[in-house]
Amino acid sequence: MVEAITPINEDFTQWYTDICLKAELVDYSTVKGCVILRPYGYAIWENIMHLLDARFKATGHENVAMPLFIPESLLQKEKDHVEGFAPEVAWVTMGGSEPLEDRLCVRPTSETLFCDHFAHVLHSYRDLPMKYNQWCSVVRWEKTTRPFLRTREFWWQEGHTIHETAQEAIEETEQQLETYADFCENELNIPVLKGKKTDKEKFAGAEATYTIEAMMHDGKALQSGTSHYFGDGFSRAFGVQFTGRDNTLQYPFQTSWGMSTRLIGAIIMTHGDDEGLILPPAIAPYQVVIVPVAAHKPGVLEKAEELRARLSKFVRVKLDDSENSPGWKFAQWEMKGVPLRLEIGPKDIENGQCVLVRRDNREKAFTKLENLEAAIPALLDALGKSLYARAEANRAGRTWTATTMDEVLERAGGENGYIKTMWCGNLACEEMMKEKAGLSSRCMPFAQEHLSDVCPCCGKPAKAMVVWGKAY
């Protein structure tokens, strides 16, 4: 039998690790803190890349490739940025057998490289906007790591754009956050909370950081995508200029935005259950797995192969014709989270039907073979909507309001979840929430509510509503 995994409500951390390994998403590598994306894990990432890339291109973004290295002298040009990233980068100090004069860091993010390039290629307002994206891996020298959530190397996309006006750049920042939110909700079936980060939590060097936060099964938050507005701070630091409409030299306004393989962690921890992974149909490497029953009986394998060929025209389908038992295959493909299982045996063939089993609720539907073209997409769609509804219900059941510090502390001592409070806007109170309640500010949601007039920490007038939580 397929080896069982740790039950989800017994030890969530071990359950997560079990899925990463037993669904064959990753392997640990000899390089400490770095993982290997195995074929099944990489296929999920390929589907994510494919869907996101199409969205970026539809909104006029172009892909480029920047160097992997950043000279130390370049990294140092923007003060806040270098302070934020220098402590956690890997340094190349030797090329071949010779020491480097200006050592190189392996990119933790590429704002500095893009600015340097923009300074070369930007001349006139007619060249604007420049809307670039790159797919690559980046390196941050983390001390504690977990597959997908925090690894020293991870894979992502980073968009970098420059614009003629601040207004345009802010609109780009917002548009890309909307793209991320829509992608998470409609393709990954994960509800997200959209908002602005506090100054404490924003990106090193940004004027403003927008975020989408997803709530995991255990009530902890996962920052799932961010979009940054830089004003003209980097442009000034890097001397990026253009001749404006009025013939004067001007600095463009800049954004960047990123999503990463962390999304695979979000998928696991939002949708998975005691049997393993449950994959959103939009990014599942296989949306349907065909398992022949009594495969040795005449005609069964042939029929299964005929169905595979037919289904491959409209879904990603796998026929498991290996020598393992049907029961083993059921467990194996449940572990791997394939949304639908199609079982077909001699009796089904006689009756011109098959069994379709949903991964999420195990509902079985006897389906006439001639109806598969309609039934499968409908079931996949329903499954995606169910995943979303279940995640939304979990989030709703774990979201609370607090107006006093006592309420905050009482809530924070119980189950994980979101705690909504008003906030005065001061760093001191944000730090107090961390110290006393163990909570970090997830964001100031775009959808603000008025819960009370004052900050529960200091009693001073409130400036905004903040959602707090524990985060990965």
Added chain:
Amino acid sequence: MVEAITPINEDFTQWYTDICLKAELVDYSTVKGCVILRPYGYAIWENIMHLLDARFKATGHENVAMPLFIPESLLQKEKDHVEGFAPEVAWVTMGGSEPLEDRLCVRPTSETLFCDHFAHVLHSYRDLPMKYNQWCSVVRWEKTTRPFLRTREFWWQEGHTIHETAQEAIEETEQQLETYADFCENELNIPVLKGKKTDKEKFAGAEATYTIEAMMHDGKALQSGTSHYFGDGFSRAFGVQFTGRDNTLQYPFQTSWGMSTRLIGAIIMTHGDDEGLILPPAIAPYQVVIVPVAAHKPGVLEKAEELRARLSKFVRVKLDDSENSPGWKFAQWEMKGVPLRLEIGPKDIENGQCVLVRRDNREKAFTKLENLEAAIPALLDALGKSLYARAEANRAGRTWTATTMDEVLERAGGENGYIKTMWCGNLACEEMMKEKAGLSSRCMPFAQEHLSDVCPCCGKPAKAMVVWGKAY
């Protein structure tokens, strides 16, 4: 006007650099020896990746992602391999502010990482073959660099497979070389010479290296793809084992194969001319550019946009509706190598026609608008075949036979090209060819000929025919 480039026959090196920069394929970066792939250059690479990836998947290969770093202790496990690569790698010696105990090199190629992974995940003959590929960048600390041809970082794919038997692995090596050759000839319209490398030129650690060699416009050779057979050398060095059909522990047999952004250099130097780049239709970011003539006249831009929408259903098409003059646009898109230009002005619209201009020979065809769905694919196909024929003619005119050292030296003193000779198989004669004639062995072609009985260097009995040349 678009700035002219250096004429191809005046200074081929400068002509090449001019195209790289003025067709906006690359930008130099602040990181010495590394380039930036700009949107137009990256779009070519995306098309190459897309087409190659489909071929790899159709032959059962799966994509994975390995770490960027190789611990020094891992790199050292295979003796020939480390000797070949260690002198030209970049070393990470610091993570954050702490020195690393086992320093890490930035991968120059990933055989060692794949072997380490195979050792984890391989158990039984039932797991074989494992046929993996990854798309990534690699780093080799080259002293002299040129865009696409030799840069410290470059983008490529590297396939790594393990098999139950030597025979299967050899067949994989050969199959992948055939895939490469077919891709170059049918998609990039570049004829290639297929053969086996001499021991001197083979990959560090390989038992055999197969290659495809392309001839550039100037008669120099460009190694364009290689496929390596490793036997079980790496498996033994890394302890990769499986339980065989007879229940004994065995070592699998291994291959690797790679193609890189070097192919873009091959495209430039095989097909380009004095006006700039000429792109093979299969990988051109835009296969057709629409240039409206007298665009201010009523109805012209509307018609051009209507055609763009219509053509986008079957070709990659760009409408240049910028404010530049038609003449400027013609020169600009010729520089960028767009295979077909579609001109449309008021008179054309009146006559229900347009002008289609081929980039390679500038042939103009007045074409009825209702015929575009047939005419454009036919012209693109003809253009691709012409590019191939022209490259093949160049190669044929620059391929010579020599049976004595005097003939070799006379030929090597003239124009660049391929010189075919017999060879005794000894390294000393290969080195003599380099020293006296400045020639390196390109390969021992699969299509062997018997030119004479003896090696022209030493007079000893010949073992094989070798093609020699100067190479990038």
